[in-house]
Amino acid sequence: MKKLLWIVAALLAASVAAALYGLWQYQQALAKPLALTGPQTLEVKAGTHAYRLVKSLRSDGWVEQNWPFKLLLKLEPGLGQIKAGCYAVDEGMTMKALLADMAAGKEQSFKVTLVEGERFKDWQARLAALAHLDFRLSGADSQAVAKALGLPLVEGQLMPDTYQYRCGDTDLSLLTQAKDAMSRYLEQAWPNRDPGLPLATPAQALTLASIVEKETAVPAERPLIASVFVNRLNKGMRLQTDPTVIYGLGDDFDGNLTRAHLRQATAYNTYVIKGLPPGPIAMPSRAAIDAVLHPDKADYLYFVAKGDGSHAFSKTLREHNNAVNRYQRGRG
CATH class of the missing domain: 3.30.1490.480 (Endolytic murein transglycosylase)
Incomplete structure (x- = not known):
């Protein structure tokens, strides 16, 4: 009888030990x-x-x-x-x-920064490189994208910013965020614009803001660049801005802007056409829109790149030619 009790006790002890060991393994696995x-x-x-x-x-x-x-x-x-x-x-x-x-x-959420001054095709390339995004507009041209967004055109209509998305979100939903952000900003900014601007609609403001965005990499210069274009529009002068020529050339532009390009008639060439081009040439930032709606009060009609990212501003053609000689031709 004692032997049987010892066997039962041993088996019970072994079972308890096994259970305790299993519990220890379980706890270790959960904590590891x-x-x-x-x-x-x-x-x-x-x-x-x-x-x-x-x-x-x-x-x-x-x-x-x-x-x-x-x-x-x-x-x-x-x-x-x-x-x-x-x-x-x-x-x-x-x-x-x-x-x-x-x-x-x-x-997990992911981020993408859609950069001001870039064209929509540049944004498409950024989106195409994203992971965990559901592509519904892959291969679609700008007209198809605009239709999907309920816009007459897509260039310049989306707000540059950093946007978040989650796994399975679509490229359309991401672009809709940017469209809504631009719409909200214009609704607030347009009614508070300076009086007397030569801009009849928010769409024209976006077009001019896109030109300002492309013309300077110096944030502080935006309101002054905008004032030059506003002054020229008020005087009936052509805008004569190189970025519009480049945009009008499209894929034909090889990086070398020539005098022949400046004379080439396109809908966007502001050396040829009067007034604003038919639409934006890039995605303008909030700062560029603000600069256009609240330009500096200055009498400048010309500016030229100084070679360091900034510009020299002139009131007369003679002053401008002197600045061109100094900064572009090295004669000053």
């Missing part, structure tokens, strides 16, 4: 960080089962065993209600913490 070589982005497709995801991550070497997490999902079934999306997985993160993020839908 995922085996990562660096921060990762994990994309979870719609309909993915939580345990199947754990098995996949074990195959990838992120966890060593499946059973602790199978048990976890039975004990805490809410962790199994994972949501589709992209999730940030940082070094030191545990599998339980990752499951909690996925069950709560704490998706």
